[in-house]
Amino acid sequence: MVSSSSDEIQAGKVSDYDRKSELKSFDDSKLGVKGLLDAGLTKIPRMFINEQYKTDMTWGTRESSPESVPIIDFKGMDKDAALRTQIIKKVGEACEKWGFFQVVNHGIPESVLNDMIDGIRRFHEQDAETKKECYSRDSQKKVRFNSNFDLYQARMANWRDSLACVMAPNPPLPEQLPAVCRDIVMEYSEQVMKLGLTLFELLSEALGLNPNHLKDMECAEGLFLLGHYYPACPEPELTLGTSSHTDSDFFTILLQDQMGGLQVLHEDQWVDVPPIPGALVINMGDLLQLVSNDRFKSIFHRVLAKNVGPRISVASFFRTSHAENNSRLYGPIKELLSEENPPIYRETTVDEFLAYYFSKGLDGNSSLPHFKL
Numbered sequence: 001m002v003s004s005s006s007d008e009i010q011a012g013k014v015s016d017y018d019r020k021s022e023l024k025s026f027d028d029s030k031l032g033v034k035g036l037l038d039a040g041l042t043k044i045p046r047m048f049i050n051e052q053y054k055t056d057m058t059w060g061t062r063e064s065s066p067e068s069v070p071i072i073d074f075k076g077m078d079k080d081a082a083l084r085t086q087i088i089k090k091v092g093e094a095c096e097k098w099g100f101f102q103v104v105n106h107g108i109p110e111s112v113l114n115d116m117i118d119g120i121r122r123f124h125e126q127d128a129e130t131k132k133e134c135y136s137r138d139s140q141k142k143v144r145f146n147s148n149f150d151l152y153q154a155r156m157a158n159w160r161d162s163l164a165c166v167m168a169p170n171p172p173l174p175e176q177l178p179a180v181c182r183d184i185v186m187e188y189s190e191q192v193m194k195l196g197l198t199l200f201e202l203l204s205e206a207l208g209l210n211p212n213h214l215k216d217m218e219c220a221e222g223l224f225l226l227g228h229y230y231p232a233c234p235e236p237e238l239t240l241g242t243s244s245h246t247d248s249d250f251f252t253i254l255l256q257d258q259m260g261g262l263q264v265l266h267e268d269q270w271v272d273v274p275p276i277p278g279a280l281v282i283n284m285g286d287l288l289q290l291v292s293n294d295r296f297k298s299i300f301h302r303v304l305a306k307n308v309g310p311r312i313s314v315a316s317f318f319r320t321s322h323a324e325n326n327s328r329l330y331g332p333i334k335e336l337l338s339e340e341n342p343p344i345y346r347e348t349t350v351d352e353f354l355a356y357y358f359s360k361g362l363d364g365n366s367s368l369p370h371f372k373l
Helices: 006-010 019-029 032-038 051-059 081-097 110-125 128-132 182-206 286-291 350-360
Strands: 071-073 100-104 143-146 161-168 223-230 240-245 251-256 262-266 269-272 280-284 301-304 311-317
Touching: 019 032, 032 110, 032 161, 032 223, 071 081, 081 100, 081 182, 110 161, 110 182, 110 223, 110 251, 110 311, 161 182, 182 223, 182 251, 182 311, 223 240, 286 350
Parallel strands: 071 100
Antiparallel strands: 100 280, 143 161, 161 223, 223 311, 240 301, 251 280, 251 311, 262 269, 262 301
8 A cells, every 4th residue: 555644754653654565555556656646646655755855955946047057059060160169169068067958959850859748648648557568677678667767776756657668779669669659759769869979979079089989989879768757746845756866878868848847956056957949958977977087077967846747758868778788898088088187987888887876776876986996
C-alpha cells in the first residue's frame, strides 16, 4: 500500500514506516506517478518527500537575475565562416561558464518539436493496461517505461514518469516502439542525431581541436532518449520533479514544453531556464567534463514539481548505453594537456562510468570525483 504520509511525518508517526514496502507497492502497480494522481491522491506519499529540498527552499530562484542561460542563434552558420567562428566562441564560453545554453534556428522544424511533445504525452496518457506492457527496470531493454530509474537507490523518489528508448547505435525495431509515438520518436531521433553531430563539431572546435576530434573518439555513437512526464503535484513544496544532478553523458539536448520548472545551479544560485518556443536546451555532461579535463562544465540542474501540469520534456543523451558493452577508454584529451594543465581524471569506459552513476542514483553528488587521479 502506498501511503499518503506528509501529515504523518508532521505528526511524528515515523517509527512504523516501511519504505521498502511502499516502494515495492508503487513499483508493482506499474502505473507510475500518474497512476497515483489518477487514483485521486491529494497528499503525496512519504517516499516522495524531499527533506533536503524543504531545507534548501531558502536558496530560492533568481527569476529576475541579471544573468541567464546564454541563447545562441545558429542561423546562417553553414553559409558564413566568420559567423561560424563567432558561434564557436559563444558555445565555448557558455560551456566554460554555464555548462548550459539554449539554441535557436538549430534546423529541427518547430512542427517536429511540437509533434514529439505530443507523442510523449500520448504515450503517458494512453490506456493504463497498454502502458503497463512497457513497464520494466531491465536496463538491457531498448524500450522501457518506468518511474524513477533509481527508485531503490535514491533517498527519495521524484515526481515523474519516463519512457526510455535506446536509439543508437543499434536502434530498436520499429515494432518495439510504442505505437502511439513510434513514428515521431523515429523522426525526432534522426533529426536530433544530426544536430548532435553538428554540436560535436562545434564543441571540438571550441576546444581548439579538429572539428571531427570528438566524433573520431566515438563520442557521437550513442543516443539514449528519455520522454519525461511530470504530472501536477498536490504538494509541490515537498518534492521535486527531478532532484539536483549532473548528466552522465557527453552532452544532452533537451526539448521542453512551455510549463517551465527547469533550473540550473550557477554561482551557488538556482536560475530558471525559461522555455522559448522552438528552442532546445543544450547541457554538458560528466563525460565531456572528463575528456575536456574540466574545461567544459557539467552543471547541477533540477526540475521543480508544480501544482499544474503535466510538464513534458524529452532529453536526448549522447552516449552509448549499458546494452552496447562499449569497452573504449575515455580520459582527458592528450592535446589539451600540458605541464600547466596535467590530467585530472583517470581513464574509464562508458560502461564503468554508467555503472557507478546508476549505482548511486540522483543523490545530489557528482560522479566525477570518483574518477579523479
